[in-house]
Amino acid sequence: MPSTPPAGGPPPGDMDPEDFRRQGHRLVDWIADYLAHAERYPVLAQVAPGDIRNALPRQAPEQGEPFDAIFADFERVLVPGLTHWNHPGFFAYFAITGSGPGVLAEFLSAALNQQAMLWRTSPAATELEEVALGWLRRLMGLPDTFEGVIYDTASVSTMHALIAAREVAVPQVRQRGLAGRADLPRLRVYCSEQTHSSIDKAVIAIGLGHDSLRKIPCDGHFRMRPDALRDAIAEDRAAGWQPMAVVATVGTTSTTSVDPVPAIADICEAERLWLHVDAAYAGVAAILPDHREVLAGADRADSLVVNPHKWLFTPFDLSAFFCRRMDIVRAAFALTPEYLKTTDAATVRNLMDTGVQLGRRFRALKLWMILRYFGADGIRVRLAEHIRLAQLFAGWVDADSDFERLAPVPFSVVCFRVKPAGRALSEADLEALNARILDEVNRTGEIFISHTRLDGRYALRLAVGHLRTTETHVRRAWALTREKAGI
Ligand SMILES: *Cc1c(COP(=O)(O)O)cnc(C)c1O
Numbered sequence: 001m002p003s004t005p006p007a008g009g010p011p012p013g014d015m016d017p018e019d020f021r022r023q024g025h026r027l028v029d030w031i032a033d034y035l036a037h038a039e040r041y042p043v044l045a046q047v048a049p050g051d052i053r054n055a056l057p058r059q060a061p062e063q064g065e066p067f068d069a070i071f072a073d074f075e076r077v078l079v080p081g082l083t084h085w086n087h088p089g090f091f092a093y094f095a096i097t098g099s100g101p102g103v104l105a106e107f108l109s110a111a112l113n114q115q116a117m118l119w120r121t122s123p124a125a126t127e128l129e130e131v132a133l134g135w136l137r138r139l140m141g142l143p144d145t146f147e148g149v150i151y152d153t154a155s156v157s158t159m160h161a162l163i164a165a166r167e168v169a170v171p172q173v174r175q176r177g178l179a180g181r182a183d184l185p186r187l188r189v190y191c192s193e194q195t196h197s198s199i200d201k202a203v204i205a206i207g208l209g210h211d212s213l214r215k216i217p218c219d220g221h222f223r224m225r226p227d228a229l230r231d232a233i234a235e236d237r238a239a240g241w242q243p244m245a246v247v248a249t250v251g252t253t254s255t256t257s258v259d260p261v262p263a264i265a266d267i268c269e270a271e272r273l274w275l276h277v278d279a280a281y282a283g284v285a286a287i288l289p290d291h292r293e294v295l296a297g298a299d300r301a302d303s304l305v306v307n308p309h310k311w312l313f314t315p316f317d318l319s320a321f322f323c324r325r326m327d328i329v330r331a332a333f334a335l336t337p338e339y340l341k342t343t344d345a346a347t348v349r350n351l352m353d354t355g356v357q358l359g360r361r362f363r364a365l366k367l368w369m370i371l372r373y374f375g376a377d378g379i380r381v382r383l384a385e386h387i388r389l390a391q392l393f394a395g396w397v398d399a400d401s402d403f404e405r406l407a408p409v410p411f412s413v414v415c416f417r418v419k420p421a422g423r424a425l426s427e428a429d430l431e432a433l434n435a436r437i438l439d440e441v442n443r444t445g446e447i448f449i450s451h452t453r454l455d456g457r458y459a460l461r462l463a464v465g466h467l468r469t470t471e472t473h474v475r476r477a478w479a480l481t482r483e484k485a486g487i
Helices: 017-036 067-080 100-112 123-139 154-169 197-205 226-238 261-271 282-287 289-295 326-333 365-397 426-444 470-486
Strands: 147-151 184-191 212-214 241-249 274-278 303-305 319-323 402-403 413-418 450-454 456-465
Touching: 017 067, 017 100, 123 147, 123 261, 123 365, 147 154, 147 326, 154 184, 154 197, 154 241, 154 274, 154 319, 154 326, 184 197, 184 226, 184 303, 197 212, 212 226, 212 261, 226 241, 241 261, 241 426, 261 274, 261 289, 274 450, 282 289, 282 365, 319 326, 365 402, 365 456, 365 470, 413 426, 426 450, 426 456, 426 470
Parallel strands: 184 212, 184 241, 241 274, 274 303
Antiparallel strands: 147 319, 303 319, 402 413, 413 456, 450 456
């Protein structure tokens, strides 16, 4: 039964413009206070599973509610259930920043509600994406032969890279698929044993199967061994597999190690394999003159992903996918139903052609505003400071006989553990000790660190990446870790 608004109730239509203005001002004030004082909150949410769900009704309200009431519940119920990625004591996973200019850009982007599937449905979003990605590409020192497109995450960027590789490797895959084809050998994708799990998910998603992914051993510094890659490819060819692609990582997820991309590119060229570089976290370090070499050899890759939402101060989400052969991505995905046909298709770029999603939001706006607001020099200063803070922490670890560093620190991430001097603890005891310390420092709510496992050893992991993190916060992380270790 169609419902009619109650007499005297709000008229149909969107929020009243004056109400929007009032709430908007209040929200901006709230956000400004939040960004300046995120330390008021425990960095890691201190709620139990189900707390948030149980505090909310099971049904949507029948009658609309005033925004004041909704916002009051946001503060009362939801804020305690937030883990504060914008807290300067956030050192877990990869620390990130939803920066001021990025937040403002997201606000604008939501209001504009652009849907840039076709050039004509948003000429500005379409062309700004090209401009902003061109700026980023040049800042990182990548050649102009790389065309860029924005996706949501590195996982999705990498999936598109492997779909392009599949398009090259498998005849008529777009039309005939993979299933039920006696003419196809089994396909192989190579990455190191330190590679991000998104590569596993990509081969699963695109129909190659998890068995198609072969993980190549690393050297003592967690970098892919090119000799082992070469051997694996030869062995696979002899056994009837068809090698298809290699994923090299610049900044692996556990230790931020950098695979030897030039040597891997040599192999890919000789073997005619698609080379995709996953530089989700560390790619932006190439903006620093003294870190230029982290992308050495990447100019020879077929594709590369870097995440501005990771270490370039961009509110989640924004992943930049660069490809030297975007025509192949288009060959895989371009498909125009009648109602989206336009007469300008030959002269413009329609972003719906470069990927699986049709609609896309105006993400380029935040990247453009961030690059302008901080400027190349401002970005360099901030990245260098994060690296300095991590090196400082690594220095304290190295100088303390009760601690052990478990990996090199090329960027802003330190892997370490407590290993009390003069006590012969087994690996199991060390793991239990460090897991307890992790739990206890995180329960303080002052800092949040995470862990990983390296060569079977349990490692604590401190990642610096928030713009408001200062030396004071890093010193506090060190002091808390020592305190909880009982040192
Ligand atoms: C973080 C990370 C990813 C995944 O990023 P999403 O954007 O969350 O998909 C992939 N690869 C590497 C190396 C990463 O550091």
